[in-house]
Amino acid sequence: MGYDAKLRVWRGDDEGGELKDFTVEVNEGEVVLDVIHRLQATQAPDLAVRWNCKAGKCGSCSAEVNGRPRLMCMTRMNTFTEQETVTVTPLRTFPVVRDLVTDVSFNYEKALEMPAFQPPAELKPGEYRMAQVDVERSQEFRKCIECFLCQNTCHVVRDHDENKPAFSGPRMFIRAAELDMHPLDAAENRKEFAQESQGLGMCNITKCCTEVCPEGIHITDNAIIPMKERVVDRKYDPLVWLGSKIFKRAGA
Template structure:
């Protein structure tokens, strides 16, 4: 057991950092220490949390300036004499202490058109390759901690962009639906015109803070950008859109042969 110095944001948007000396035990995480502060020195401190297992995304804060889950940040990652500073997520309005108003994210979620299969299609009619299944499984690991949206400088540093830019979490959702072989909606126009895909300049900061290790930039945002560019600038795609709907351009898995492959010669 040892004593450590914590600096915790107290108050609303105009609050300030308050310094505490608090006991820390071996193996504890930052959320453990915040609970001890509530129990011993600051009973009115507001802290949002739920599962304490890194699966609900509720305890998102910024620790020493980096967006993290407080339940998954062990005290052992800090030097013995390092001051630990805990503040609310900077991108969203502060309600009180470490609790933010994240309603922006839920408003953006409601704007995404739902899964749209072909008319008359029943769930049992779907046929998906394993590559398609694995692609969407990665995106579905998201626990909606909103750390990716918090660190994204497009909305973190420019409040006015929130009206036009959904942030990486929901562009990833658009990408997941666009890549689904049974979804018939063309989400490329939606991504560009309604969710502000063009604002993203692929700095990969969202990928770096994702606690689930989702490759948001490489596997969602960049492929979605490529599809938008193909639709808008590729002359063959443009011609195909004029003649008729082009089939989904999901790549064929390496172990799936095209019909013309493997044919013998007469």
């Protein structure tokens, strides 16, 4: 059975805006994105919203629904009561372009700073061989759909714009962990780069990024904490530090 939902949507641009109230029809089985599309079709044809697959795999329709970072296409309307006002606002961490669309270029700029995968020089494409256990170690991180909900909820940048130049965020940390765990990655500076250039040390592991990940990636436990441990071992353990110097000298 359908009903009329109370919807509160942020309207505006980079110069400012406000929340506006609407009443929109909701049918059984619909998600927030369905209701936003009906709002566009019936009352607000100029409403700007980013979306693509409507299947929870492209990460395009990220927004904040009742204050929680979510994918609109995966947030069912039946999770709210018929009397509840559903508030939809743009991601707070990134600059607003218009209405529900934000400028997430920060994430792509940080991705460009990441050193690329470096295969062993003696191997050619097609000669790479990995044990299944090594594949499975980092397989979890490859599920990322780059919705940037983890980036949005991370308070290091959510509440402090001044941290953005020095902090890459949880999305980039799982990429760093994926490459660091890859047995064929010949780059030796993953840990140092994460610490010195990505701001790994600024993360205080509150797990808020893990809580909002629509793919269920254990960002904090399986990526960030192991990377922090590797940094500590490599940088502060005197035996590891001495060993790295000796073997580096021997291989010179």
